[in-house]
Amino acid sequence: MDNLLTPVSTTRRKDAPLLQEVSSISSAIKKVTEPSPVTARRVPKSTEEVLETLRHEPGYESLIDTLRVLRHGRFEQETFHIARPSPIGSQIVHALVTDIAPNYWTLLQEDALNEKGSGTRGAKRGSTTGLQLFLDCVRNLPGINAVLLRLRALTQEAKSEKKEVKRPDLLANLRITLALLEAILDGTDCIQRLWTSATAERDGTAKRRPLAQEFLALLGSGRVISYAAEADDILRLAADKKSSESTRWISDGAEYSRWLGRNLARWLAHDVSPDDAKLCSDLLARSLRLGYSDVIVKILVEHLLLDKATKRSSLTILVDSLPNLDQRKVIFAVLKILSDTHLDRLGSCESAESGPVIAGAAGAIKAIVETSEAKVSHLVFWLTSSSGAGLGDGVGIRRAVMAIVAQHRDSIVNVLEKTLGQFGDQLYIKHSPMLQQEAHAQVLLLSAGYVHRLAPMKLTMMMRSSLWLNAISNRLAASQERARFLGLVVGEALSSLVEKGDKKLDFHMEETNQEEGMWYKGLVNVADQPGTVEALKAKENKRPKLSPFKTEKLAKSSQNEAIRPSRPPPQGFIIEEVDDDESEEDDITPYAKPDSDAEDSDEDATLVRRDKPKAPVYIRDLIRYLRDTEDYDHQKLALTTAPGLIRRKGNFGTEVKEHADELASLLVGLQDKFELDDFYQLRLQGMIALVVTQPEIMGQWFAKTFYDGDYSVSQRTSILAVLGISARELAGFETSEYTEASSFPSKTLPERVERLYIGSPSSSRQLDSSSSLKALPANALDTVAQSLTKMFLAPIAAEAADAVTGPDVLKISTFTSRLEQQKSGPSNIKRKPAARPRIRAIPNTTAQLLYTSFFSPLVARFQAALRSSSRTRGALIFQQPHLLATYLRTLGIVAHAAGPGTLALPAMTAELWGVLLRARTAGGGDVGVVRAVLFSLLALLDVNEERMRDICAELGSEVVETMEWVSGVFEGTRGDDGGKSEENEVKMLSAAVLIRLREGVEKYRALLVGDMIGV
Structure with a gap:
């Protein structure tokens, strides 16, 4: 009962002291902190x-x-x-x-x-x-x-969208x-x-x-x-912009x-x-099925296959329990990882270190496959499928896979039969990307060599069959130069295995006896054996790693050798030629003013920095600066120095070649963390410098990275811009301002001496503003496409104006004015139906390079991406209409840069025409994609101006289909008079394409009718 009543107040006793000691914690807080029966510290028993x-x-x-x-x-x-x-x-x-x-x-x-x-x-x-x-x-x-x-x-x-406050x-x-x-x-x-x-x-x-x-x-x-x-x-x-979420x-x-x-x-x-x-x-x-199968498989390969501390049979056990389709996906991912990480760096595999590395890769594949017939069948499918055999990868991965398949006699014979039948198929020759045909030709030659060593009679009987004769006949009758070349080298190589003496097939062609032809024919003699996986790790450990002391010493010694004084010391006789019009006071050479430092003028001495980093003079320093993403000065110096340094070092020494892929990876993935001025232009110029200095390697690297790399849409767009602008610079249409700045002093005369021998530098080295590659804007590729569009449309507009104003007899235009138009450049040449000379300031000697290293990798991977699953990264990138439009414009720019003198122009025309017809539906009717398709068609027709008869004969059905589609686009597009809208440009481009196509159709109608009858 006493606990029921609680006092609410107390009174001080009379005898109590006036001052009492009080606890620091109030009674209210004390009651809260006192343990209740529930919150008391006790150990629960249930x-x-x-x-x-x-x-x-x-x-x-x-x-x-x-x-x-x-x-x-x-x-x-x-x-x-x-x-x-x-x-x-x-x-x-x-x-x-x-x-x-x-x-x-x-x-x-x-x-x-x-x-x-x-x-x-x-x-x-x-x-x-x-x-x-x-x-x-x-x-x-x-x-x-x-x-x-x-x-x-x-x-x-x-x-939730409720209005009450959350x-x-x-x-x-x-x-x-x-x-x-x-x-x-x-x-x-x-x-x-x-x-x-x-x-x-x-x-x-x-x-x-x-x-x-x-x-x-x-x-x-x-x-x-x-x-x-x-x-x-x-x-x-929900976080504000300043928070680091x-x-x-x-x-x-x-x-x-x-x-x-x-x-x-x-x-x-x-x-x-x-x-x-x-x-x-x-x-x-x-x-x-999460969409990152290559990431998971790469981790498993590194930890279970390449790590010495683990049992390699664990990965085999893991793969054995997978379903059939998942087994195939994992094995294909392993092959891709081995190719990208270890084998693509070998190139044509002709060096002394390529043999152990390929043997190590074959040993890694053997550790997964072992003796399972089901897994070997996956390798056979990878080698013989229409989109397999490592599209775009080096020959090393095909050699490693063939070394495993060759251990099963029936499997290697199956590979040879399927590859030979596919190699000679007419539809395959006509429609497959040339990059794919090259890979399958290598598989055919490798398998033929293994079959000849295992069962020579089988190869002999196969070469007596109709399959072999039809394959060689179809190859030699192909319209594409590269397809015929592959048929020549395969015919001579396989004939050398079976026939002896005079019976051996020899086409007496120059290209088959050159370096590339001899390399292809030498593949029949390749015999690889599986080795140990440790060879792959040993390859990585062999890379030289200099200590900081040795690196600094080497850098200083190289700087001392490279640096030369700007003028000789005033000792002995100085002979100097001067112009007559200069006064005698010019003979006295004044001392140069000391370099001024803007920070020295700061009133506060504590703000003056004496530890400012110097600009990199070696590629390894440039890489170190680019990696240092936390330092503003390093990032700025790296970006401003990269274009000139890469161009200067590109053809002198092997610095750029050895570190090209690393430099490209850093530049592509670089982020504007410090909001630098002209960041995107400088980064783009650095990548362009890489491609221009190493076009054969970096063209294919950027094309492969565009599909396989884990990059954003903007980064992929910049890759396409690099390929398009680099192609124009290599072809001579553009000249970068960094080219002259990066030339060595030994290649240029002093200005005063240059005036005596060459003349005024302003008149001799001044470039046309239209062909100078200045600081590129963010939409540099769009600017190039617009200038080309104007060049394509100008002659057609001139012809339309001529038709409206009257006959040619009444024209004021004279021969002199036409000659002046031709001298001014190809953009001002008035197009006429008759043939005319194409004048270019710089001859295009890199057409084949642009086809093999720029155009072919982009087109081949596009076709492979469209045939692949919709969840793959290569297919997902084309779900962005802007990216697809940029890709198509890049192909048109590269094709135009290659020019009409390209030996592979028929193959390029057929491949690009097929891509454009397929891209019509892939873009979902987007206006930007339609404009890009029309632009590329116009560029293709401009390059093939003298080949309209061949186009009508070889691509008759494509021409008719294109005319019907372009007519529908022209009639269904509403363009405003004199407007600059996107629809108006589509209207003009479709009209230009229609005019070009109808001219060729009317002139070569008989060829088209015959082609349609054959269909």
Whole structure:
């Protein structure tokens, strides 16, 4: 009864002292801090008490004691495992995620940092921190499910369109839940621990099967990525611009795939049971559908195949349990990784170090394939499929695969038969990219050599069959020069294996006896054997690494040798020629003024910097500056110096050639972190300098990176701009302002001497403003396309004006004015039906280079991307209409830069025409794509002006189909008079294409009618 009444006030006794000692904590706060029956620090004795404690806001010490008991799971009357799915366990985990985490997450993190810094409290509680205890309790399947449900609920609440004010702690809870999910999944052994804890003391397949399904659906279905990415996007949109809200790895598909690969590799690195191996295979099969299969396979190859500390049979066990289609996908990804990482650097594989590397790659493939007939069939399919055999890759990967297939006699014979039948097919010769035909020709020659060594009679009988005769006949009758060349070298090479003496086939062609022809014919003598995988790692370790002292010493010595004084010292006799019109005072040579430093004029001496970095003079210094993304001065110096330095070093020494791919990767992926002036123009000029100095290597590298690289749309657009503008500069249509600035002093005379021998430099070296490549704007490729469009349309407009104004007899235009128009350049030449000379300031001697290194890689990979799955990266990039339009304009610019003198012009015309017809539907009717298609058609017709008869004879159906489509575009487009809209330009381009096509059709109608009858 006494406890029922509580005094509400007290009075001071009369005998009490006036001054009394009072506690620093008020009575109200003291009542709150006093432990209640629920919040008192006591160890729970059952799961019900644990749940009750967590639901009623326990104190920190009580929470730690509860988590410690919960992790061990030992109670007085029961043993509890929180990782096992159960009703009471789900409630406990839900309370931990929804009640404890929002209130104690920050405190747990701070406490963990404090205990890590000082061991006082850690010694009192043991080695396990409160954060580790909390994570151990929620690091299980129920815990991850609870976190994902909490994340989903918070995301839906944040995205709700209700007008009432949302909770102010919503974003904070969302951020805490994301951090909790990231902490739960952190580590390379997380997946193994999750499965081990979930199946502890559970024997039997029937009990594990439901857990396995939930396990796979949770980690391999993409739920984690989708929920985390949605929440991360809300946080970044809600944050202000100055906040550093970075993307978490759990919301990045590539990083999450790397996490899966590392966990699988860690789990399989040791001995695993067959059930666990099957579970890993099922998880890998689901992970391959996330869209980052190459990322996962690359991690597995590095950790399970190339690492000496692990058993290489683990990857074989993993691949064996996969379904047939997933097996093929993994094997193809392994081949791509080996080619990109190790074999593409070998080139034509003629160096001494190429043999061990190819043998090591073959050993890696053998470790996966072993003796399985199903896996060997995947290799056979890779070699013989219409889009296989490593499109765009070097011959090294084909040699490595052939070394494995050659160990199975029936398989290598099958490869030879299929490749030979495909090699001689007329449709294949006419429509397949030349890059693909070259790869299959190499496969044919390699397989023929192996078959000749294994079963010579089989090769002899095959060369007596109609399959061989039809293949060679169709190749020799092909209209494309490159297709005929492949037929010549294959015919001579295979005949040399079977026939002897005078019976050996010899076409007596010059190109078959040159370097490339002899290399192709030498492939029949290649016999590779699988080696050890360590050869691939040894290749990487052989790269020279100079110490900082040696590097600095080498740089100083090279600088001392390269630097020359600007004028000779005043010793002895000085003979100097001067002009007569100069006064005697000019004979006195004044001393040069000292270089002025703008920072020396600063009034505050503390602001003057004396440690400013110097401009890089070596390529390795330029690479070091580009890598230093945290230093403003290094980034600025690297960008401003890169174009001139790369051009200056491009043809002197091997610095640029050895580091070209690394430089290109840095420049393509460089971000404008400091908002530098002219950042994009300088970066573009640096990449153009790389392509111009090393066109054969970098043209193919940029074309391959455009499809395979993990870059944004803007970065891919810059790659296309580099290829288009570099092609024009190589062909002589453009001249960069960095070309003259990067020339060595030994190549130029002093200005005074140059005036005596050459004349005024302003008159001799002044470039036309129309052909000078100045600082490029952001839409540099569009500017080039617009100038070419004006050049294409100007003659047609002039002819239309002539037809309106009257007959040619009444014209005032004379022969002199026409000659002046021809002298002014090709852009002002008036087009007439009769043949006219094409005058160019610089002869185009690089047409074949532009076709093989620029045009062919772009077109071949485009066709392969359209034939591939819609989820591949090569196909996804063409879902962007702007990117597709830029790609088509680049092809038109490269084709125009190659010019009419290209030997491979028929092949280029057929390939580009086919791409444009397919791109009509791929663009979905976008106006920009239609304009790009018309522009490329116009460029193609301009280059083939003298070949309209051949076009009508060889591409009759394409010409008719194009005319019908362009007519529909012209009639369906509404253009305004004198306007500059995009539709108006489409109208003009379609009219120009129609005029050109109708001229050729009317002139060569008989050829078209005959072609249509044949169809």
